[in-house]
Amino acid sequence: MSWLIQTFSSSIGKKLLMAVTGLSFIGFLAAHLAGNLTIYAGGAAFNTYAEKLHALGPILTVFELGLLVFALLHVITGITLFVQNFKARSVPYEKDRSAGGRTLSSVTMPYTGIIILGFVVFHLINFSFVDKSDRTIFEIVRSAFANPVYMIIYVVVMIIVALHVRHGFWSAFQTLGANHPKYMPALMVLSVIVGLMIGFGFGLLPIYLWTVR
Numbered sequence: 589m590s591w592l593i594q595t596f597s598s599s600i601g602k603k604l605l606m607a608v609t610g611l612s613f614i615g616f617l618a619a620h621l622a623g624n625l626t627i628y629a630g631g632a633a634f635n636t637y638a639e640k641l642h643a644l645g646p647i648l649t650v651f652e653l654g655l656l657v658f659a660l661l662h663v664i665t666g667i668t669l670f671v672q673n674f675k676a677r678s679v680p681y682e683k684d685r686s687a688g689g690r691t692l693s694s695v696t697m698p699y700t701g702i703i704i705l706g707f708v709v710f711h712l713i714n715f716s717f718v719d720k721s722d723r724t725i726f727e728i729v730r731s732a733f734a735n736p737v738y739m740i741i742y743v744v745v746m747i748i749v750a751l752h753v754r755h756g757f758w759s760a761f762q763t764l765g766a767n768h769p770k771y772m773p774a775l776m777v778l779s780v781i782v783g784l785m786i787g788f789g790f791g792l793l794p795i796y797l798w799t800v801r
């Protein structure tokens with residue numbers, strides 16, 4: 589057990605933990621997006637998808653608990669790394685921060701991360717921990733996005749999620765050893781594609797639901 593604590597106390601251990609939990613989240617987001625895309629097929633399709641998901645019962649509960657543990661590990665480790673880097677600011681750390689150089693998405697990682705954390709709490713209060721006894725999940729989602737303020741908040745946050753995922757995807761593969769000059773240009777392109785897919789995939793849904801309100 590102590591070797592595990594020692595591994596994750598080291599700087600590389602923390603980066604590995606960020607990479608593994610972060611990539612798992614990107615996997616969750618891809619699955620969540622695929623499910624949400626059924627919205628375009630109409631309310632019945634989306635409700636059927638949600639019912640099938642909930643019919644998984646204990647499997648879904650285990651998955652949700654795993655997601656929560658990964659979320660806590662990702663956030664706590666991220667804050668620890670941020671504080672460590674902040675304290676070590678006298679060292680010109682930024683130069684070797686990422687072989688991809690400094691980009692908007694790389695320098696804003698701690699801030700976009702905090703916004704996403706706040707968003708997830710807001711999102712769960714609205715769509716997960718809500719009384720579903722008298723309305724279907726589609727009605728709940730549609731009535732939420734009928735409000736333009738809600739729609740705009742979502743679109744802005746989805747741009748922020750896309751920025752976080754863009755750099756996170758790239759950085760995770762760097763940590764896992766894909767920092768060979770041969771792969772880096774392809775990895776950079778792939779990270780932009782993944783970010784765009786998440787941003788447009790999630791971001792267009794609130795706009796669509798607002799237009800069909």
Ligand code: HEM
Binds near residue numbers: 711725729
């Ligand atoms: C347009 C964008 C989005 C829509 C319409 C949406 C919709 C929903 C809905 C309806 C649920 C509840 C499902 C149910 O209980 O049946 C849900 C759950 C959830 N969403 Fe989203 N979501 C969006 C974006 C996101 C994003 C960007 C994240 C993460 C950054 C996220 C994280 C979650 C999580 C963690 C849950 C709980 C999953 C579970 O308990 O199994 N969602 N979402």
